[in-house]
Amino acid sequence: MISAGDFKNGVTIEVDGNLCQIIEFQHVKPGKGAAFVRCKVRNVKTGGVIERTFRPSEKVPRAHIDRKDMQYLYQDGELCHFMDNETYEQIAVNTKDAEGSLKFVKENEMVKVLSHEGKVFGIEPPINVDLEITETEPGIKGDTAQGATKPAIVETGARVMVPLFIEQGEKIRIDTRTGEYMGRA
Known part of the structure; x- marks a missing residue:
């Protein structure tokens, strides 16, 4: 669990059962009333951005994301194929999950495959x-x-x-x- 007072950009949390990444946050202390944290969060799976407010003491579950270095092999219709260079295990990811991430990646380049609870939801190309x-x-x-x-x-x-x-x-x-x-x- 992470308290809203400890939010940072890029932290991944679970909001209403959805996996969300904090894009930006702001601690607000109005002249009247209690302080709060205003956040813009992006739903990792759908890409939608919503704005939420939290009390600074409110705790939300921190989502654990696995980032694994894999080699991008090729795209075959609706699937993109990746290989783990340590175990030589290959996985296929739906192109919708890799949408936009691979437009600058050539075949045989290393990328980070992002997964949550064993389900791949995104690709992180080199910077x-x-x-x-x-x-x-x-x-x-x-x-x-x-x-x-x-x-x-x-x-x-x-x-x-x-x-x-x-x-x-x-x-x-x-x-x-x-x-x-x-x-x-």
Whole structure:
């Protein structure tokens, strides 16, 4: 159990029987009345965000999440296949559970598979990945307004906004949390 006064961003709790992750929280002490903690929590399974308030002394169950390093093998229709590199055991995860998490992950890369009570509910890709640009328009000389960007397609098929000087065939570093260009690899 964790008390609402000890909440931190990223902590996973159980709210109304649902597995939720705290996105942001704020301790509020109004001029009149008792203090409370206002939180935005994201339902881990559905992705929905709700706002809840708790008394600081209120206790909620802390959800234990298992994070296991596994190798992403391939996608086969509605299933994504992963392998544990220690036991060589393979698991298949529904693409809905990995939705959006694998758009920057190439085959044979390591990811963290998230599970709660034995049921896989999500995939955590590495924070930074290096990918090659497979398709982008050439930069036009003289078109160098500050901060100008253009769309590019990387080798996994994801679309990223990159600076005008980046050309097709170059490797770039991408932040998988935001999908933003970080620099050349």
